[in-house]
Amino acid sequence: MRHFSLPYDLQDQGKKHGTIVINQSINQSINQSINQSINQSINQSKLILALLLSLPALNAQAEVRYSITDLGTLDGLSSSAKAINDLGQIVGTVDTISGARNAFIYSNGQLTELGQFGGIDISPSKINNSGQITGYVFDSIDIVHGFLYTNGQSVDIGVSGQSVFANGINNHGQVVGTDLTTVDGFLYANGVFVNTGINTNAGFFDINDNGQITGYMKFANGEYHAFSYANGQTVDLGTLGGTGSNGRDINNVGQIVGDFYWYGDDFNFVHRAFLWDNGVMTGLGTLGGDFSNASAINDNGEVVGYSGISNGDPHAFFYSNGVMTDLNTLIAFDSGWVLRFANGINNSGQIVGSGINPEGFSRAFLLTPVAAVPVPGGFLLMGTGLLGLFGVKRNTRKLV
Structure with a gap:
């Protein structure tokens, strides 16, 4: 002292x-x-x-990668977005109060009803970069008609009395689909059907700009497998040990996504998503549940679809670089949305699908990538320094 x-x-x-x-x-x-x-x-x-x-x-907020837009219903009960092109145009369906299902197109922030094209229940499948839409519509006697919609005009694709599903379209306006009456796949180009040589016992789901087709077809062992077809050559994609598989979407690189399946304990099919790339089929796994399905892939190799979670509910997923991520973790945690199904993705990374909005209704959604807001590194150093x-x-x- x-x-x-x-x-x-x-x-x-x-x-x-x-x-x-x-x-x-x-x-x-x-x-x-x-x-x-x-x-x-x-x-x-x-x-x-x-x-x-x-x-x-x-840091959790910095992980937000998408803003979300509710596409609405045009006074209907519910809606679902099916596909998106590189211009951001979206096609989907609206369920009306009367019980009918109408098609819509969403462009430049506006939702426009396209109607039912003479049927009572419609389902658009894809839209190309020219705004051409393909899909199918049920008539009053449950016959299915494929259609090609161009510049406000719809053309019926199919044969009278036969059920035809138009499933995919490329940027050249070529359409592929399935005739369920004859169990044949088809290619429709310039107003006529083209014989691919693999039409029998097959279903076509998509075609890329190079003319490569994917879907399912019956092989020599009697099983239906996903395939790739180009220039007269057919490749069996396999099943990863399952009893069958379906190719759902193909990008311009030739990568294919879809699902393989097998009989479960309850004798119902169990489906799992796959990615096929350079001759190798890879299972994408699940989000903790029993099932998954890959719906679409863009030219960057980014995949979207849906998967069961631990409680059995479906959640939309995003898959890239070997990792499947629940899309619900990539939007603002307080958005109030539950994203159920991701159906399409364009080359800008925009994603469309359907989910439950904050009011509890089933709605079509658009996810748009946003720049992450990083936490400044100096902030942490400042805190520890102080x-x-x-x-x-x-x-x-x-x-x-």
């Missing part, structure tokens, strides 16, 4: 009592200063700790 010299008059008095009182006063002042310093350091440390604890929440600084000050004051 530091020594203090007393004033002359107190020394002259020679009173011990005065010295004791002064010493007590000095000690009390020092203790109060130390306590105040400690309390200030504690409060400042609590503040910094709270700041640091808030960083995980900021905490260390307060520690230094506290240790310095202990020496008083």
Whole structure:
């Protein structure tokens, strides 16, 4: 302890009592200063700790990769988006109050009803970059008619009395599909049907700009397998040990996605998503449930579809670089949405599908990639630096 010299008059008095009182006063002042310093350091440390604890929440927000748009229903009950082209045009369906199902196109922020093309139930399948739409419509006696919609006009694709599903279209306007009456796949181009040589016992789902076709066909072992067809050559994609498979979508690189399947314990088919690339079929797994299905792939190799989660509900997924991610984890956590099915993805990474909106209704959605908002690296360093600084000050004051 530091020594203090007393004033002359107190020394002259020679009173011990005065010295004791002064010493007590000095000690009390020092203790109060130390306590105040400690309390200030504690409060400042609590503040910094709270700041640091808030960083995980900021990091979680930085993981938001998509904004979400509810496409609406045009006063219908529900809606679902089926496909999107590279211009951001979307096709899908609206379920009306009367029970009918109408087609829509979404373009430049506007949802426009296309009607039913003379039927009572319609399902558009794909839209190309010219805005041509293909799909199928049920008539009043449950015959299915494939259609090609161009510039406001719909053309019936098919044979009278036969059920024809038009499933895919490329940017050249070539359409592929399935005649369920004869169980044949078909290619429709320039107003006529083209014999591919593999039409029998097959179903065609998609065609890319190079004319490559995928779908399913019956092979020599009697099983229906996913295939790739180009320039007269057919490739069996396999089944990954299952009893069958379907090729659902093909990009311009020749990558194919779809599902393989087998009989489950309840004798129902169990489906799992796959990606076929350069002769190799890879199972994509699930989001913790029993099933998954890949619906679409863009030219960047990004895949979307849906998968069961642990409780059995379907959730939309995004797959890239070997990782399947629940799309619900890539939107704002407080959006109120549950994304159920992802049906299409374009080359800009926009995704369409259907889910449950914040009001509890089934709605078509559009996901648009957004730039991540990174947490500045200096922010964490600032927090830890300040905490260390307060520690230094506290240790310095202990020496008083």
